[in-house]
Amino acid sequence: MGSLPLSEPLRWPYAEFDEKIFQIHSRLRFSIVVVCSISIIATIIFFYTRWICRFSASNPPAPSDSAIRHFPPEPSPRRGLDLAEIENMPIVLYRNLSAGGGKFHEAECCICLGLFSAKEKVKVLPPCRHCIHSECLDKWLSTQSSCPLCRASLQVDSPV
Template sequence: MFGGSGMNLITTVIGFGMSATFIVFVCTRMICRRIRASRTRRLMFQAESRIDLEQPEPQIRGVEPVVVAAIPTVKFSPEAFGSMEDAQCSICLGEYEEKEILRIMPKCGHNFHLTCIDVWLRKQSTCPVCRLPLHGSSEFNTEQPDM
């Protein structure tokens, strides 16, 4: 009787040991895969950062400050706007407040907070809403004609 019971105990211990070993193996593989993926992502990010630094700086496509200053401005008043839906800056999504200075785009008439559109126009030469370009506008040509 002791021999049969002993064999069952040994079989159970061996089965449990093999199961535990398999679970440890699978968990170790998963942890190693995550560490390797994390390291790969970090190396890719570093490589992309290095590539960005090594490339020449792109040409700024913004508008000259003189041209930006020539774009008309207006003080906001609720009476001047037909609907309050239009009384929001499309760049910062902030509501216009009484007597804030807004800049009105010359070609399309879209309006924005003065500071929001000035920052935008340093980097872009188009309206943020409809993408009409400011360049080529005869109203804001700052070059002097040749005489």
């Protein structure tokens, strides 16, 4: 049997590099520490501020007696019409265009989208002449003060 030839030790190509290339200089090390410290402090401040805002929003301070006396709450604007104003609107019988009346042009209620039938009770809004089922309009005007179709105002402003 033949003897195996002795091979030379392996030479790594990286042995030729100088280790000074891989050293981190002191200025760079200091800069990295400063940037990391600033990032950590900014994160802590962010979460602390968020916690403070959430805590103060859930527990608003109670108004003092002097603030209540000097600044009374403003009255909220009235949204709907009064029941008396709603009941005073005229109720008419719907007449179809093909029936020869020709007074009303709508064929369906703009609130419930139901078709009008001949001789059905509808209310006609004064400013815009739109006709709507009486029951639908009563519910609408209890929360809104305008025509549901064209948004014309139905409130009579006071002369004050």
